[in-house]
Amino acid sequence: xxxxxxxxxxxxxxxxxxxxxxxxxxxxxxxxxxxxxxxxxxxxxxxxxxxxxxxxxxxxxxxxx
Amino acid sequence: xxxxxxxxxxxxxxxxxxxxxxxxxxxxxxxxxxxxxxxxxxxxxxxxxxxxxxxxxxxxxxxxxxxxxxxxxxxxxxxxxxxxxxxxxxxxxxxxxxxxxxxxxxxxxxxxxxxxxxxxxxxxxxxxxxxxxxxxxxxxxxxxxxxxxxxxxxxxxxxxxxxxxxxxxxxxxxxxxxxxxxxxxxxxxxxxxxxxxxxxxxxxxxxxxxxxxxxxxxxxxxxxxxxxxxxxxxxxxxxxxxxxxxxxxxxxxxxxxxxxxxxxxxxxxxxxxxxxxxxxxxxxxxxxxxxxxxxxxxxxxxxxxxxxxxxxxxxxxxxxxxxxxxxxxxxxxxxxxxxxxxxxxxxxxxxxxxxxxxxxxxxxxxxxxxxxxxxxxxxxxxxxxxxxxxxxxxxxxxxxxxxxxxxxxxxxxxxxxxxxxxxxxxxxxxxxxxxxxxxxxxxxxxxxxxxxxxxxxxxxxxxxxxxxxxxxxxxxxxxxxxxxxxxxxxxxxxxxxxxxxxxxxxxxxxxxxxxxxxxxxxxxxxxxxxxxxxxxxxxxxxxxxxxxxxxxxxxxxxxxxxxxxxxxxxxxxxxxxxxxxxxxxxxxxxxxxxxxxxxxxxxxxxxxxxxxxxxxxxxxxxxxxxxxxxxxxxxxxxxxxxxxxxxxxxxxxxxxxxxxxxxxxxxxxxxxxxxxxxxxxxxxxxxxxxxxxxxxxxxxxxxxxxxxxxxx
Ligand code: SF4
Numbered sequence: 001x002x003x004x005x006x007x008x009x010x011x012x013x014x015x016x017x018x019x020x021x022x023x024x025x026x027x028x029x030x031x032x033x034x035x036x037x038x039x040x041x042x043x044x045x046x047x048x049x050x051x052x053x054x055x056x057x058x059x060x061x062x063x064x065x
Numbered sequence: 066x067x068x069x070x071x072x073x074x075x076x077x078x079x080x081x082x083x084x085x086x087x088x089x090x091x092x093x094x095x096x097x098x099x100x101x102x103x104x105x106x107x108x109x110x111x112x113x114x115x116x117x118x119x120x121x122x123x124x125x126x127x128x129x130x131x132x133x134x135x136x137x138x139x140x141x142x143x144x145x146x147x148x149x150x151x152x153x154x155x156x157x158x159x160x161x162x163x164x165x166x167x168x169x170x171x172x173x174x175x176x177x178x179x180x181x182x183x184x185x186x187x188x189x190x191x192x193x194x195x196x197x198x199x200x201x202x203x204x205x206x207x208x209x210x211x212x213x214x215x216x217x218x219x220x221x222x223x224x225x226x227x228x229x230x231x232x233x234x235x236x237x238x239x240x241x242x243x244x245x246x247x248x249x250x251x252x253x254x255x256x257x258x259x260x261x262x263x264x265x266x267x268x269x270x271x272x273x274x275x276x277x278x279x280x281x282x283x284x285x286x287x288x289x290x291x292x293x294x295x296x297x298x299x300x301x302x303x304x305x306x307x308x309x310x311x312x313x314x315x316x317x318x319x320x321x322x323x324x325x326x327x328x329x330x331x332x333x334x335x336x337x338x339x340x341x342x343x344x345x346x347x348x349x350x351x352x353x354x355x356x357x358x359x360x361x362x363x364x365x366x367x368x369x370x371x372x373x374x375x376x377x378x379x380x381x382x383x384x385x386x387x388x389x390x391x392x393x394x395x396x397x398x399x400x401x402x403x404x405x406x407x408x409x410x411x412x413x414x415x416x417x418x419x420x421x422x423x424x425x426x427x428x429x430x431x432x433x434x435x436x437x438x439x440x441x442x443x444x445x446x447x448x449x450x451x452x453x454x455x456x457x458x459x460x461x462x463x464x465x466x467x468x469x470x471x472x473x474x475x476x477x478x479x480x481x482x483x484x485x486x487x488x489x490x491x492x493x494x495x496x497x498x499x500x501x502x503x504x505x506x507x508x509x510x511x512x513x514x515x516x517x518x519x520x521x522x523x524x525x526x527x528x529x530x531x532x533x534x535x536x537x538x539x540x541x542x543x544x545x546x547x548x549x550x551x552x553x554x555x556x557x558x559x560x561x562x563x564x565x566x567x568x569x570x571x572x573x574x575x576x577x578x579x580x581x582x583x584x585x586x587x588x589x590x591x592x593x594x595x596x597x598x599x600x601x602x603x604x605x606x607x608x609x610x611x612x613x614x615x616x617x618x619x620x621x622x623x624x625x626x627x628x629x630x631x632x633x634x635x636x637x638x639x640x641x642x643x644x645x646x647x648x649x650x651x652x653x654x655x656x657x658x659x660x661x662x663x664x665x666x667x668x669x670x671x672x673x674x675x676x677x678x679x680x681x682x683x684x685x686x687x688x689x690x691x692x693x694x695x696x697x698x699x700x701x702x703x704x705x706x707x708x709x710x711x712x713x714x715x716x717x718x719x720x721x722x723x724x725x726x727x728x729x730x731x732x733x734x735x736x737x738x739x740x741x742x743x744x745x746x747x748x749x750x751x752x753x754x755x756x757x758x759x760x761x762x763x764x765x766x767x768x769x770x771x772x773x774x775x776x777x
Contacts, residue, residue, distance in 0.1 A: 031578045041353030063613035064571035
């Protein structure tokens with residue numbers, strides 16, 4: 001199991017952030033997530049695997065300076 | 066140190082104007098030539114048109130200078146204002162000052178939005194805006210005492226040299242018992258010897274019982290301040306509450322303040338955690354998106370960037386409340402205590418460093434090839450203490466380093482200093498030299514535009530190469546984002562009124578990551594709305610961070626999430642509650658549009674403000690060197706083939722770099738056309754008569770300036 005913004009989601013082996021986002025609604029503007037406290041940006045979504053029992057926060061649109 | 070020496074040379078007592086609905090309706094002018102202290106009323110007409118803040122500053126400046134005024138002429142003015150909403154305790158970001166002057170770097174008005182308590186204290190002392198002009202004969206200090214209703218000008222001697230110690234000494238001098246009542250504006254030796262001097266605006270950190278400061282960094286206003294021989298401007302005021310601004314509708318103000326602060330308290334921990342890490346969360350994000358300047362903006366990422374991002378600074382920042390305005394829930398103005406510099410006059414002592422923010426980490430870290438958080442702290446500390454803008458310092462030194470590595474300048478020119486990327490000791494030495502006004506640092510302190518001339522003329526450097534890699538536009542050094550893959554942000558920098566600072570528009574993600582504005586018209590629309598809305602914060606005395614750095618949870622469901630429409634509505638309510646003038650989102654844009662166009666005409670009055678001044682170096686558009694092209698070859702090759710339908714099979718890197726350049730430069734021109742049209746400007750970038758009439762800024766002197774440029 002993993003937690004995505006407080007919601008419990010089924011974990012599967014080798015699940016990447018990109019695969020996870022495909023299963024979620026309203027993630028059009030999600031270009032950064034916090035995976036177990038660490039910031040991961042969209043260019044790394046496909047290659048970043050999510051360990052079991054992870055906590056993921058979807059960050060809103062990046063506003064910059 | 067011995068007792069400071071202050072000799073009063075002029076003093077007046079005054080009757081403090083009552084604050085009504087966020088305004089005192091009075092200005093204060095200090096003329097240093099004659100040591101005159103002049104208080105004037107502000108008319109309703111000016112209030113309606115210029116709103117406050119930057120609007121008031123620009124109006125005062127317009128009347129102070131002629132088209133021939135240079136930055137170091139006595140008539141050049143420094144204006145400081147807050148704005149009708151400034152000084153609202155508890156409203157996130159509700160206490161900024163806006164400072165303007167004719168810039169030593171650009172020759173046109175520069176504006177800087179800064180925290181600290183000065184702006185609100187000055188207003189509550191009776192003045193919406195202050196103007197300082199003329200030049201003092203001796204070092205002087207101006208004291209605005211809103212408790213005793215007295216203004217004094219002192220000749221000053223035996224003062225600490227740097228801003229770090231000066232702010233501290235003056236805070237205690239002017240209110241030993243209640244230092245929280247004092248805010249000091251000061252520069253430092255770096256402001257005397259460089260063109261990018263900044264101003265430090267202080268506030269008393271009650272938790273840590275020490276003076277803190279924030280910087281009005283951009284464009285060299287500190288240099289103008291030092292040139293006028295002003296050592297400090299001090300404001301003193303007592304207790305502040307929501308009632309101090311005498312809002313039209315206190316209940317409505319409380320309601321909107323509570324809503325915005327509550328949302329930030331709830332959501333910041335789930336979003337960017339700015340109360341913990343400030344803006345350093347942007348380092349890993351920009352790095353991963355190839356937008357972090359590395360080696361003078363040549364590259365957009367570096368494997369060691371994790372050493373200087375939020376993961377490092379979260380543990381280094383001192384824990385505690387860090388709001389640069391009272392009760393600001395974002396509280397992102399972090400600092401580091403007991404830092405011990407390893408160079409310079411504070412070597413081995415323990416100091417408090419205010420910062421660093423993202424811009425300083427990127428500009429004085431990654432862009433210089435420095436990935437050591439301690440060195441960045443030391444650069445941050447000395448730039449502030451010396452009164453120098455960390456953005457211009459970082460971007461200028463990055464330029465020098467690339468010139469050095471490309472043999473455009475050599476050891477012979479740098480006093481024997483190896484200025485290769487990553488050389489942290491010589492970076493610090495350069496900064497000390499700038500502050501002392503000695504050695505090669507004197508040349509670097511003149512900024513990139515001047516360095517290009519000097520390097521070409523005196524050192525035989527290649528001007529064309531330097532034009533491509535020197536990250537300045539209008540004479541101002543770029544702030545710290547790579548824009549190569551975002552045409553909209555290239556416009557956000559190049560078409561900004563004062564030069565390439567991101568506070569007008571930050572569109573990189575909307576454009577590059579989300580492809581939210583595919584057409585030129587879409588980009589032009591964004592380059593209209595965002596600069597206008599961001600300008601509004603400067604009119605009212607607010608910080609923009611609480612608008613879009615923490616957003617409502619349902620923001621993504623909105624058709625235009627980047628505008629954070631719910632917050633825009635709150636700002637309209639905030640304005641209505643304080644001023645009693647009912648407004649809405651469109652009303653906020655209309656306020657800004659008048660001032661924005663006035664500033665563009667002001668640029669024209671000063672001999673700039675046309676298309677030829679809206680250009681950017683090619684480094685901001687695409688890869689200059691073959692090494693740079695090859696670092697992202699797959700991306701660039703793909704664009705040449707797919708986007709521009711070119712057959713690149715027989716082309717070498719040099720030919721491909723040139724082909725890409727031609728396309729990208731064409732795109733920038735097309736974008737410029739579209740933006741000018743959307744803004745109601747001629748194809749040469751000048752507001753038309755119809756535009757200034759529509760906005761109600763068709764004053765005779767404005768029409769005269771347009772006429773001189775052939776616009777009738
Ligand atoms: S958001 Fe940060 S910079 Fe803005 S007023 Fe608050 S503490 Fe200061």
